[in-house]
């Protein structure tokens with residue numbers, strides 16, 4: 001018989017499960033607290049549950065269907081996790097702390113691999129295997145919390161995969177993060193490479209988490225040369241969709257822009273970008289490319305990054321530079337999985 005997967009269930013579902021298995025309803029609340037408040041991953045450690053309840057849980061339920069396969073810790077204390085799914089495939093997540101602030105941000109995956117084929121991306125080289133289920137998405141946060149004995153405060157959907165191609169499971173997982181894990185909508189960011197129909201859907205449902213868009217180019221010509229998605233959803237159409245998204249939701253979007261040397265990092269590129277997004281309610285996040293040995297792309301020089309920032313700021317935009325995290329480990333998405341995939345060959 002298929003086991004009951006505890007993670008992801010709400011209190012009512014846990015109560016029904018306890019009652020179906022001749023336990024008191026009250027035991028569900030205790031289980032709920034162990035899972036969501038304390039991230040305890042060993043049923044034997046749930047000390048206020050009677051032995052008989054724990055034995056029943058071990059027989060009829062599992063906490064998670066994924067497990068930590070590997071973990072790398074960077075000198076800057078960024079931690080990269082490789083998770084193994086029930087079917088033997090892998091997904092990745094990264095835990096980061098910025099500027100010694102108390103916020104702990106986890107970057108998680110929504111797909112195994114990715115079908116979008118961006119030229120600069122390590123994940124793209126893995127190809128696409130499948131969508132993660134809602135359970136698999138949320139278990140990443142549970143396993144990180146449980147492994148580190150910490151509470152994740154912010155979630156970014158920027159790991160492997162295109163979240164808006166797995167929209168139903170993405171939205172179900174966000175609901176569970178809000179309701180069960182008590183992580184507010186405003187502390188959740190979804191990053192997309194620009195799937196216009198899904199952006200329109202989010203606008204219709206008045207999405208209240210942050211939408212980040214990986215633009216990475218100041219015009220259609222450069223964008224289509226590095227991001228095949230631009231052939232289907234062109235640059236100008238994407239900006240129009242974002243404009244109506246900000247009008248419908250009254251939320252600012254974040255423009256993500258990875259600076260790659262000689263590709264999109266010139267002064268003219270910065271001016272073109274400033275012009276293209278001048279009417280869009282947005283902040284800009286510049287990212288220094290996480291160079292790796294599998295890619296021919298190089299990171300932009302420090303001076304180009306600063307010039308780029310000044311030009312956008314002069315146009316009135318709020319601009320941040322995302323620091324390179326975990327450069328000594330395989331923190332760019334896809335790098336750790338690709339290592340394991342290579343080992344398996």
Ligand code: SF4
Nearest residue numbers: 114116118121124161
């Ligand atoms: S950058 Fe994002 S959307 Fe593009 S291939 Fe990589 S994971 Fe997919």
